[in-house]
Amino acid sequence: MSVAEAAVERPPADGEPPRRRTPRIVAAAWAAVRNGWRQLTSMRTALMLLFLLAVAAIPGSVLPQRSVKVEDVQRFYAANPRLAPVLDRLWGFEVYASPWFAAIYLLLFTSLIGCITPRLRDHAKALRTAPPDAPKRLERLPQSAVLDAAVDEAAARTALRGWRTVRREHADGTVTLAAEKGYLKEAGNLLFHSSLLVILIGVGLGSLWGWHAGRLIVAGPEQVFCNTVQQYDDFGLGPRVGAGDLPDFCLELTDFRAEYRADGMPISFAADVTATDSAHGDLGRHTFQVNHPLRLDGANVYLLGHGYAPVLRYTDAAGVTQEAVSPFPYTDATLTSQGVAAFPDANGSDKTKQMAFSGTYLPTKDGPPYLRSDHPAERNPALMLTAYRGDLGLDAGIPSSVYDLDQRQLDAGRLKKYGEPKLMRVGETWTLEDGSKVEFVGTRQWITVSIRHDPGEPIVLTGAVLLLVGLPLSLYGKRRRVWLRLRPDGSAEAGGLPRTEYPGFEDEFRSLVERWQR
Amino acid sequence: MAELSDGLLVVTLLSYLAAMLLHAGEYAFGARGRIANAAAAVPARELVGAGAPVVTEAPHAYAAPAVTEPGDGASGGTRSLAAWLGPAAVGATILGAVAHVITVVTRGIAAERLPFGNMYEFVLSITALGSVIWLGTLFFQRQVRHLGLFVMLFEVLLVGVAGMVLYTPVGPLVPALDSYWFGIHIGAVITSSSLFMVAGAASIMYLVRTGYDNGKRGFLYAFGGRLANAEAVERLSFRLHAFAFPIWTFGVTAGAIWAEVAWGRYWGWDPKEVWAFISWVVYAGYLHARATPSIKRSTAAWIAVIGFLTMMMNLFGVNIFFTGLHSYGGV
Numbered sequence: 074m075s076v077a078e079a080a081v082e083r084p085p086a087d088g089e090p091p092r093r094r095t096p097r098i099v100a101a102a103w104a105a106v107r108n109g110w111r112q113l114t115s116m117r118t119a120l121m122l123l124f125l126l127a128v129a130a131i132p133g134s135v136l137p138q139r140s141v142k143v144e145d146v147q148r149f150y151a152a153n154p155r156l157a158p159v160l161d162r163l164w165g166f167e168v169y170a171s172p173w174f175a176a177i178y179l180l181l182f183t184s185l186i187g188c189i190t191p192r193l194r195d196h197a198k199a200l201r202t203a204p205p206d207a208p209k210r211l212e213r214l215p216q217s218a219v220l221d222a223a224v225d226e227a228a229a230r231t232a233l234r235g236w237r238t239v240r241r242e243h244a245d246g247t248v249t250l251a252a253e254k255g256y257l258k259e260a261g262n263l264l265f266h267s268s269l270l271v272i273l274i275g276v277g278l279g280s281l282w283g284w285h286a287g288r289l290i291v292a293g294p295e296q297v298f299c300n301t302v303q304q305y306d307d308f309g310l311g312p313r314v315g316a317g318d319l320p321d322f323c324l325e326l327t328d329f330r331a332e333y334r335a336d337g338m339p340i341s342f343a344a345d346v347t348a349t350d351s352a353h354g355d356l357g358r359h360t361f362q363v364n365h366p367l368r369l370d371g372a373n374v375y376l377l378g379h380g381y382a383p384v385l386r387y388t389d390a391a392g393v394t395q396e397a398v399s400p401f402p403y404t405d406a407t408l409t410s411q412g413v414a415a416f417p418d419a420n421g422s423d424k425t426k427q428m429a430f431s432g433t434y435l436p437t438k439d440g441p442p443y444l445r446s447d448h449p450a451e452r453n454p455a456l457m458l459t460a461y462r463g464d465l466g467l468d469a470g471i472p473s474s475v476y477d478l479d480q481r482q483l484d485a486g487r488l489k490k491y492g493e494p495k496l497m498r499v500g501e502t503w504t505l506e507d508g509s510k511v512e513f514v515g516t517r518q519w520i521t522v523s524i525r526h527d528p529g530e531p532i533v534l535t536g537a538v539l540l541l542v543g544l545p546l547s548l549y550g551k552r553r554r555v556w557l558r559l560r561p562d563g564s565a566e567a568g569g570l571p572r573t574e575y576p577g578f579e580d581e582f583r584s585l586v587e588r589w590q591r
Numbered sequence: 592m593a594e595l596s597d598g599l600l601v602v603t604l605l606s607y608l609a610a611m612l613l614h615a616g617e618y619a620f621g622a623r624g625r626i627a628n629a630a631a632a633v634p635a636r637e638l639v640g641a642g643a644p645v646v647t648e649a650p651h652a653y654a655a656p657a658v659t660e661p662g663d664g665a666s667g668g669t670r671s672l673a674a675w676l677g678p679a680a681v682g683a684t685i686l687g688a689v690a691h692v693i694t695v696v697t698r699g700i701a702a703e704r705l706p707f708g709n710m711y712e713f714v715l716s717i718t719a720l721g722s723v724i725w726l727g728t729l730f731f732q733r734q735v736r737h738l739g740l741f742v743m744l745f746e747v748l749l750v751g752v753a754g755m756v757l758y759t760p761v762g763p764l765v766p767a768l769d770s771y772w773f774g775i776h777i778g779a780v781i782t783s784s785s786l787f788m789v790a791g792a793a794s795i796m797y798l799v800r801t802g803y804d805n806g807k808r809g810f811l812y813a814f815g816g817r818l819a820n821a822e823a824v825e826r827l828s829f830r831l832h833a834f835a836f837p838i839w840t841f842g843v844t845a846g847a848i849w850a851e852v853a854w855g856r857y858w859g860w861d862p863k864e865v866w867a868f869i870s871w872v873v874y875a876g877y878l879h880a881r882a883t884p885s886i887k888r889s890t891a892a893w894i895a896v897i898g899f900l901t902m903m904m905n906l907f908g909v910n911i912f913f914t915g916l917h918s919y920g921g922v
Contacts, residue, residue, distance in 0.1 A: 116883045120876050127872040127901075134865040134913060141860060141915075169860050276858075285855065334763065341766050364770040364853050375855040525855040533857060537844045544837045548878070576826065 114187035122181040133168035189266045196259045203239040204253040207556035211568030216582040220565040222590045232588040246561035253554045261546020271536030279529025284310040291382045291400055291519040292326040299323040320371035322350040329518035337407050337448050344376055344520050378521040383434050384514040385414045390507045400519040401434050402476055407446040410434040412476045417467050427465045433457045456497045456513050463488035551575040592701035593761045599694040604750050606687030611743035613680035620673040688722035695719045702761045707777040714753040718746050721785035737818050741792035772849035779842030783835045790831035791899030794892040797824045801889050836874050843867050863917035866905035873898040
């Protein structure tokens with residue numbers, strides 16, 4: 074800045090017409106910008122930013138993140154009602170989407186661009202420029218040698234195969250060979266840093282045009298899932314994705330197969346689905362598994378979890394029969410599952426006589442206590458049911474979980490336990506006090522899937538591959554120069570200069586000299 | 592096979608413990624710095640000279656102490672013992688490493704898969720490879736033998752924790768791990784982790800040595816006087832880090848590809864991913880600091896130590912304190 078100011082303030086020499094001067098404030102501002110840029114692109118700043126980035130990433134592993142598991146954030150809110158809103162205002166639950174995290178990496182990338190752009194130019198120039206002529210005094214170089222035997226120039230050039238060699242002939246008949254090697258080091262370094270930009274672009278595109286959704290699918294033709302926003306359990310669309318952009322396909326879960334060891338450890342899971350879409354009609358039967366997603370046009374479907382959905386048939390006192398297939402979420406590794414089967418239309422239109430059954434399903438349980446399943450496979454299924462009668466609270470317009478009874482209705486006494494809990498085996502029927510009957514028909518399988526599309530993926534992958542190519546070149550490459558001077562009297566001398574840290578250069582130079590002398 | 596593996600783990604741990612104690616003994620009774628060494632060596636040479644066949648050689652023997660290797664010990668009785676402590680430590684390390692590798696291999700045979708399936712096997716594989724890498728380093732660079740104390744300290748702690756806290760009986764893989772990416776991703780992570788471990792030990796040793804050279808004599812720095820040449824250790828540390836970093840990068844990339852196959856996204860800021868990212872950033876910082884002439888080598892070494900701490904945080908901290916998608920088979 075001081076240099077720029079001095080230049081501006083210097084008065085014009087006498088007699089010269091007064092020069093048009095840059096206004097002082099503009100010059101100062103320009104100097105400040107230039108200075109700031111130099112600071113930003115300095116290695117020290119880049120290192121500071123790298124560290125800030127590392128430190129800024131830590132809270133995202135300590136605090137629950139919405140992008141990872143939104144339920145954990147809700148739990149955190151419930152446990153820390155005072156702290157949570159403060160953290161939320163600081164983007165504590167969305168660290169990686171926060172402005173402060175973005176500020177750090179954007180500054181870092183700016184610094185990176187500022188660093189590699191001039192180097193890219195310099196390297197392009199270096200590639201076009203021949204290695205300079207031998208310095209006058211080769212013995213001053215880190216490596217030098219006076220060759221005793223007469224050196225054959227052609228043989229010397231053969232020894233320099235793989236080096237970029239330039240021959241120069243001087244007026245006094247002296248011939249010099251200047252050779253350089255290791256250009257790939259800088260090329261690799263630039264490739265590595267540029268590939269980080271490619272990755273950033275890919276990530277950005279993915280977040281703008283990508284989308285993901287989650288859905289629980291129960292087996293059976295009437296439970297078919299079609300890929301629309303209305304049918305998702307949860308979803309997130311990128312800012313550039315509209316509901317109409319989603320590929321239309323439908324999936325029906327036809328079978329789910331799980332294998333377990335005797336001790337209940339899972340061995341394999343596989344889901345069979347039939348897929349259809351409006352363009353092609355039937356897309357055929359597909360099997361997909363954990364680690365083997367179903368790849369459809371414009372979307373991938375991933376198997377995340379599975380469980381059981383008990384099927385209950387309820388016949389009310391008036392003889393009207395309804396069937397409910399209710400997926401029960403599991404609570405442990407042996408698939409002890411808990412859920413609710415609701416019959417809101419039971420007993421006519423009287424809302425105070427709606428029926429629901431809260432249950433615990435145990436895929437394998439031979440005897441009491443009926444609390445935990447002994448095995449995740451259905452070897453001897455048992456269903457503990459508790460009947461409830463009253464207003465289920467479904468019309469209140471307040472969203473409630475389909476896996477639990479409405480606690481508000483229970484607390485208010487509008488929904489009451491009806492009779493004692495009852496253990497049921499498949500095929501059994503339980504007759505309630507009012508003469509209505511409930512039959513445990515059996516179970517169906519359900520799976521949870523994640524449906525995703527990320528158009529940035531190929532770009533990110535390309536960036537990662539380029540990064541992996543550039544990194545070793547940059548780390549293991551060695552830039553070095555050697556010179557050989559052949560005088561007309563037959564004497565010869567050589568010199569070598571490692572241009573990067575290279576402890577083995579001496580050995581390489583010595584062996585080169587030896588080959589030259591042969 | 593499983594019993595053999597479990598039995599050999601004990602042999603491994605005891606061998607490493609012995610190696611560590613022998614290395615410590617070498618620090619305590621071995622070379623005492625140049626001056627003390629030269630002074631103490633004179634009477635020692637007399638004793639040796641007494642047994643020599645020709646008495647006239649004695650003056651040569653008197654002249655010899657000035658060029659005696661620092662490793663050659665101090666006085667009389669302890670001298671011969673001290674001279675053997677270092678090689679004995681290396682011998683114990685070799686014994687431990689052989690037992691360790693067999694422990695891991697038999698474990699894999701017993702489980703009929705790669706022994707990377709749970710935290711116990713993971714830590715055991717890292718430390719086994721770490722020992723092999725350490726012995727390989729020692730083979731090419733004898734002068735860094737003192738580094739053995741730090742490497743063996745890590746080995747004893749990690750193998751001890753694996754055996755006593757993390758132990759898991761042999762079992763199959765959960766379906767989530769049943770993929771060929773399992774071997775690629777975890778293999779790369781194990782390889783780079785073990786390299787980072789030895790490299791981290793070298794960085795610590797370099798810091799101790801430079802601290803000692805700058806006049807620090809506090810705990811740990813007191814060892815400094817007996818360590819190998821700081822520059823050699825620093826260069827070793829850099830080369831190991833430079834070797835490990837691309838493998839780590841590859842391991843993380845392979846993990847991202849696997850994550851896309853298994854979970855539908857290549858990066859999801861799962862706690863394990865967060866800390867892998869942090870380690871990557873810190874080690875990238877180390878390599879940049881190391882390549883910048885204006886930044887002191889000791890600053891770079893501190894960054895490397897922080898990098899290793901983030902690796903340890905990812906190994907233990909994340910598995911114990913946080914729950915994420917990377918929790919499999921115990922702990």
